[in-house]
Amino acid sequence: MEDFEVIEGNVTSPKGFLASGVFAGIKKSKKDFAIIYSEKKANAAAAFTTNKVKAAPVILDREKIANGEAQAIVANSGNANACTGQRGYEDACSMADMAAKHLNIDSGNVLVCSTGVIGVTLPMEKIAKGIELAVQSLSKDGGKEAAEAILTTDTFAKEVAVKFNIKGIEVKIGGIAKGSGMISPNMATMLSFITTDADISKSALDKALKNTVKRSYNMISVDGDMSTNDTVIMLANGVACNPTIEEGTKEYEVFYNALLYVNKYLAKQIAKDGEGATKFMEVNVVNAPTEDDAILAAKSVVNSNLVKTAIFGEDANWGRIIAAVGYSGADFSQDSVDIYLKSNKGLIKVCENGGYVPFSEDKAKEILSEKEISIIIDLNAGKYEALAWGCDLSYDYVKINGSYRT
Amino acid sequence: MEDFEVIEGNVTSPKGFLASGVFAGIKKSKKDFAIIYSEKKANAAAAFTTNKVKAAPVILDREKIANGEAQAIVANSGNANACTGQRGYEDACSMADMAAKHLNIDSGNVLVCSTGVIGVTLPMEKIAKGIELAVQSLSKDGGKEAAEAILTTDTFAKEVAVKFNIKGIEVKIGGIAKGSGMISPNMATMLSFITTDADISKSALDKALKNTVKRSYNMISVDGDMSTNDTVIMLANGVACNPTIEEGTKEYEVFYNALLYVNKYLAKQIAKDGEGATKFMEVNVVNAPTEDDAILAAKSVVNSNLVKTAIFGEDANWGRIIAAVGYSGADFSQDSVDIYLKSNKGLIKVCENGGYVPFSEDKAKEILSEKEISIIIDLNAGKYEALAWGCDLSYDYVKINGSYRT
Numbered sequence A, B: 001m002e003d004f005e006v007i008e009g010n011v012t013s014p015k016g017f018l019a020s021g022v023f024a025g026i027k028k029s030k031k032d033f034a035i036i037y038s039e040k041k042a043n044a045a046a047a048f049t050t051n052k053v054k055a056a057p058v059i060l061d062r063e064k065i066a067n068g069e070a071q072a073i074v075a076n077s078g079n080a081n082a083c084t085g086q087r088g089y090e091d092a093c094s095m096a097d098m099a100a101k102h103l104n105i106d107s108g109n110v111l112v113c114s115t116g117v118i119g120v121t122l123p124m125e126k127i128a129k130g131i132e133l134a135v136q137s138l139s140k141d142g143g144k145e146a147a148e149a150i151l152t153t154d155t156f157a158k159e160v161a162v163k164f165n166i167k168g169i170e171v172k173i174g175g176i177a178k179g180s181g182m183i184s185p186n187m188a189t190m191l192s193f194i195t196t197d198a199d200i201s202k203s204a205l206d207k208a209l210k211n212t213v214k215r216s217y218n219m220i221s222v223d224g225d226m227s228t229n230d231t232v233i234m235l236a237n238g239v240a241c242n243p244t245i246e247e248g249t250k251e252y253e254v255f256y257n258a259l260l261y262v263n264k265y266l267a268k269q270i271a272k273d274g275e276g277a278t279k280f281m282e283v284n285v286v287n288a289p290t291e292d293d294a295i296l297a298a299k300s301v302v303n304s305n306l307v308k309t310a311i312f313g314e315d316a317n318w319g320r321i322i323a324a325v326g327y328s329g330a331d332f333s334q335d336s337v338d339i340y341l342k343s344n345k346g347l348i349k350v351c352e353n354g355g356y357v358p359f360s361e362d363k364a365k366e367i368l369s370e371k372e373i374s375i376i377i378d379l380n381a382g383k384y385e386a387l388a389w390g391c392d393l394s395y396d397y398v399k400i401n402g403s404y405r406t
Helices: A056-067 A085-103 A124-137 A143-149 A202-214 A250-272 A291-303 A305-312 A318-326 A361-368 A395-402 B056-067 B085-103 B124-137 B143-149 B202-214 B250-272 B291-303 B305-312 B318-326 B361-368 B395-402
Strands: A004-007 A017-022 A033-048 A069-079 A110-117 A158-166 A169-178 A191-196 A231-236 A280-288 A338-343 A346-352 A372-378 A384-391 B004-007 B017-022 B033-048 B069-079 B110-117 B158-166 B169-178 B191-196 B231-236 B280-288 B338-343 B346-352 B372-378 B384-391
Touching: A004 A250, A017 A124, A017 A143, A033 A056, A033 A085, A033 A124, A033 A143, A033 A191, A033 A202, A056 A069, A056 A085, A056 A110, A056 A231, A069 A085, A069 A124, A069 A143, A069 A191, A069 A231, A085 A110, A085 A124, A110 A231, A143 A158, A143 A169, A158 A250, A169 A250, A191 A250, A202 A231, A202 A250, A250 A280, A250 A384, A280 A291, A280 A305, A291 A318, A291 A372, A291 A384, A305 A318, A305 B395, A318 A338, A318 A346, A318 A372, A338 A361, A346 A361, A395 B305, A395 B395, B004 B250, B017 B124, B017 B143, B033 B056, B033 B085, B033 B124, B033 B143, B033 B191, B033 B202, B056 B069, B056 B085, B056 B110, B056 B231, B069 B085, B069 B124, B069 B143, B069 B191, B069 B231, B085 B110, B085 B124, B110 B231, B143 B158, B143 B169, B158 B250, B169 B250, B191 B250, B202 B231, B202 B250, B250 B280, B250 B384, B280 B291, B280 B305, B291 B305, B291 B318, B291 B372, B291 B384, B305 B318, B318 B338, B318 B346, B318 B372, B338 B361, B346 B361
Parallel strands: A069 A110, A191 A231, A280 A372, B069 B110, B191 B231, B280 B372
Antiparallel strands: A004 A158, A017 A033, A033 A069, A033 A231, A158 A169, A169 A191, A280 A384, A338 A346, A338 A372, B004 B158, B017 B033, B033 B069, B033 B231, B158 B169, B169 B191, B280 B384, B338 B346, B338 B372
């Protein structure tokens, strides 16, 4: 049994958070501007893309969040403010300054995010309009609109919330995210914003966020390409007034597990909504010698174009799976690997001791006909495991990414 | 001007080599068994897949070639003898032993290669038949048949030869290769066999092969998946009777450049024949701080699904290109990057100082409408360069790999 309960909600479920999502004209017709605002200055942690090419807001936020504090997240879709040089950096600063002025808070506590077209400078008049509208619209029910306003070509909004107790006091964590979308010329960007009313120390928050990001967003793959804008930001405003959560305590574990659920949930939603996806794929590597080996192997399989196309084709092609484990860099012995395929239609072993094992092609086909497929890889080499999530590679992926000219 | 001349030919162009390609019934109807034989024991070097899952012939050949000598290469298509355990290893040994007996040479000097279905043991009766037929058919004109017999779903045979002089004595290098093909359940395998009648020391041969493999086969990508069977083998029988080529000499440089041409030519042919390819793509990273940085950046771009689909869609999407450079691990500054697109229709700059530069969309479209596209990435950070080759990602890639059930 988990120590938390999943509830309906999002970033405005925790106490003391307001949000809004509005249309500022950056995109053609859909909502394109969001603000998440904490009534009280919050402890903050973040994880950013490791791409050496970083968008202006990523460069700015890394500076701003160094002190572990923030009060608002201001985000636009429709323009990524990436590859825009010094002008782009100044625009990101202006965007934060304008929002700070309207919110009447310190600009140092305003984080900015952008997603969309790259190489084009931000339309600052529209950004100014978005800030004005979004500040006016801030409300306790605005989390859903914020979730909608950060989408690009995602097909659905991604939101989640959980509640749990810290020393008898109820606290909540809520989140919204966007996945891989396309605007030409473009790239996919992942954004995720998490709020909590828990009181948690800066160092504990930072550790919990980094460790859960490693096991959630970093374990999903749509196409293996890494964006210039990927950002996860978490705000903890302490409004629930629980005793401050510190590392190394039972309360930290409870908080960590609840946050891990939230981040895994959002990550899986992003994978399910991958460009052109027709099937959701979970890769579970078990009995690895270390967690890092399990992570390497799972990510390699979920990233493999040949595995992705096999899943699209409902083909029990274990050779492609074991080959992807083989080039992953994970430590294992090829003669000890067992591979299983699983779905709501059942479980089947397709590889034993690294080689052929007789199995029913009909049963395999039935299992792979489902929309959600698990690939279980038993390395028989230790006690660690990892989970990774992705989607298949379909004609539509090629269509979405290969024929933007209409 | 190069120090070598390209001639019509293949592995039997150098003196003292015979070859054959025959039908042994492993595949349904096409040639599936090849032998390349040197009349004299040759110095030998090889490069194998770094996949931790290695096919039986790869495991065996690594042992056999440790002494730097070989006299024959025996290869079948239609079955990869991969993921076949101890039985597979014993079958590979038997295949070498049988061939050695028929060729009347030491089994330790017979290398074996397999490509095709994985997880299924070799049909040893057919292998025996193949050996018998192929030994009977060995001839000075057999190189072309050997090139055909190692193909899987490649659409054309890949062969090349060059001649040049070493201290006034004419020597030749010839090669054949196969690229990514598919047999269900399968994976892509690359095989390349190179012969030369040059007299070259074992250490110089090994060095020349490894350094040219790094700059040829290792720089191509069809889908980023690495096979369990990838193998490059080179035999140098010294029949030309030139003074032995040693490292660090002018003659080594001449030999190296000729071999680099041969390996680059075959590597590019493999990229052009990639599964579902409609366009050939060359990525040239220039002015990198080190060659390794240039290699990292070039491979990252040629591997990117988003770049591949953009090329398929004839879309001048420089954002995807700079993002792939960004996550490559190469050292550079994003504000110094210039990107150009080039084809027979001309050259256009699409990114300057890491950002937007005005360019004609019509001109870009015209350039990208060609079958062969160059992407030139100037890091403006040093003096090293690298070339990588690949193909676009098309509907047919998904079709070939995603719908093998007919």
